[in-house]
Amino acid sequence: MLVWTTTPWTLPANVALAVHPEFEYVPVRAPSGTLKGPFGDLKGGGDVMIVAKPMLQAAMREAGCADYEVIGEPVRGRDLEGARTRHPFVDRESPVVLADYVTLEQGSGVVHTAPGHGKEDFATGLAYDLPVIQPLDNRGVFTEQGGKFAGMRHTDADAAILQELRDRGALLASGELAHSYPHCWRCGEPIVFRAAEQWFVAVDKFTQQALEAIEGVAWIPAATRARIRAMVAERPDWCISRQRIWGIPIPAFYCLSCGRVLLTPETVDFVRGIVEREGSDAWFKREAADLLPPAATCPECGAADFRKETDIFDVWFDSGSSHAAVLLTRPELDWPADLYLEGHDQHRGWFQASLWTAIVARGAAPYRSVLTTGFFLDETGRKMSKSLGNIVDPQEIAGHYGADILRLWVAYVDFKADMPMSEDIFAQVIEAYRRIRNTARFLLANLADFDPRADAVEPAEMLEVDRWALHRLQQVIQRVTGAYEAFEFHRVYHTVNTFCAVDLSAFYLDMLKDRLYTSPAASRERRSAQTALHAIVAALARLLAPVLTHTAEEIWQAIPDGGGREPSVQLADWPQVDDRWLDPGLEARWARVLALHDEVALALEEARKAKAIKQPLEAAVTIFAPAEEREVLAGLGDALASVLIVSQAHLAQPGAEPPAEAWRSDAVSGLAVVVEKAAGDKCQRCWQYQPSVGEDAEHSALCERCVETVRGMSHGAEGP
16 A cells, blocks of 8 residues: 655554545556665565555656556445555554545545544544554653654654665655644644543533523624634533643542542542642642542552642633632622623633533523623734734833823724724824813813802703703713723714814814803803803713723813812712703704804805905804795804804895805705905904994903903903
């Protein structure tokens, strides 16, 4: 039988030859002296060889034989089953067996089989009751079972085994071949497959219980439930032993007389007591006799001499037992855990190991919910790993940008998927952080004279736009709270960022500046605005506290509290939605106001580009609007100019036609805006352009409104 292999060092463990049941095999004779391989003629040239018919030409070409003869009819591999062959250099027979994994990609169609050195070979050995010969020790060195190769490392034995075949005239040809082979992911060296005695948990006896427990757990994202179910359903057993010189020992003993394993509840309890007092190193420091209860004997033969197990527990068994080691030993904690959080590779690791130990020991899952994270990716999209050397140290990021930026980045990315890291991404996060921080600074700067207990305005007395801002705040609280509860931290980031950038900075706060800076300090208009600002900043600090821990604390310490604030934002109650501020009708009306505000802003920008004005407060706008839009704007009354952030604003008469030079909206049919230079001069206090500037002899640089405010201040009224 002509056999081909890429691992000559496994030949000492050969116990069979495998053929495919459906392939055709033919007997081939080559005249004496024609099989001239690189190591001389085949001993006794003219011998008959069995080769798979489709591989015949390639095999003979590799052997350097151009003159050969097929001397019989082809037979199916199944007809060869049970034939006996003799091992070329070991005094042992190797039967012919059948295997579907035999291929015609390379070789001779006959596969050398060593159950001690491969998963498929081992399965074939079980099917045919073949002996499992495993002549390598834990170091990959041949034991006495390796015969004349004893003491050699397996990689060094390749040359010696080839020479042995050559000396016996059993080597037809040899050469170097680059091919795919399993390698260790950590050190990059080829893997040696060895059959060895191991400790197993027959988890398939608990599969149904495990699957039922999985259904009672919240899996985040929901799709990961199918992933863990598939892995659990298909797993027949769990090998919990490892061959290491460190770790948690398996507390088993072996009788030196008969080899029987001694592992009973009594012996385990005795070892556990020693480990509890001395630590797990006691197993390695003590002799077997010192680790066993007094008078312990072998239940099989009655002998009293034992050796310790040298295998340790699989580390997944260690970490998979952590729920018991942590939750069941601390009275302040409960079992099961509220949440397990790890990377998506842990469905076959920690998540699953924890599930099996809990199911076997307690009949339930060790967690109420499981959240799966992605991996960190570098700027090229590669997974960060120690072996690639492309890891970015979080400490470096925190040292360069600050811890809150790092935390905000974690909220920015959807960490349930793989998470890219790059300078561009951090630049976006930094910009968002700056916006949030500056928004908070503006809010706090305008609350310096505000006492929430004495100055807060009742809802019914507040200006409509301030009530709208608090309505929007309730929606933000609701969305952010829901996002936190669903572990959708990127939604927290985007909701808060949009609220600060769009609702506040781009509209509400910009529109509010005039009222905050120029209205009398204690006026209803200003206190109404401050009431809204105080509620917004107090809620934002608490909403941001889980992410921007340090920034939220800074904000919290600067908020006017009136004597009733908690000493830390981390001790404050979570903000709740206040139904007093929820007003769908108000929201709908102001959605239309904002849409019209944005259209007018486009008209102002066109005027600025045309150099008609330098900035919006120089402008007076006349708005030609359809009936519905006109009604919305008319409802703002005297606040129309301040909402549009211009000095003067007018609504054209119904039905009036806009002039040809008017700006016309693409978004709102029939809407047109005329932008002109505002009449009057610039007030040095409010910066608006008003005709009344200069009319007051005492305060000639101020407009009529500011003159009134300043005179009120000079008569003892509070002023900003």
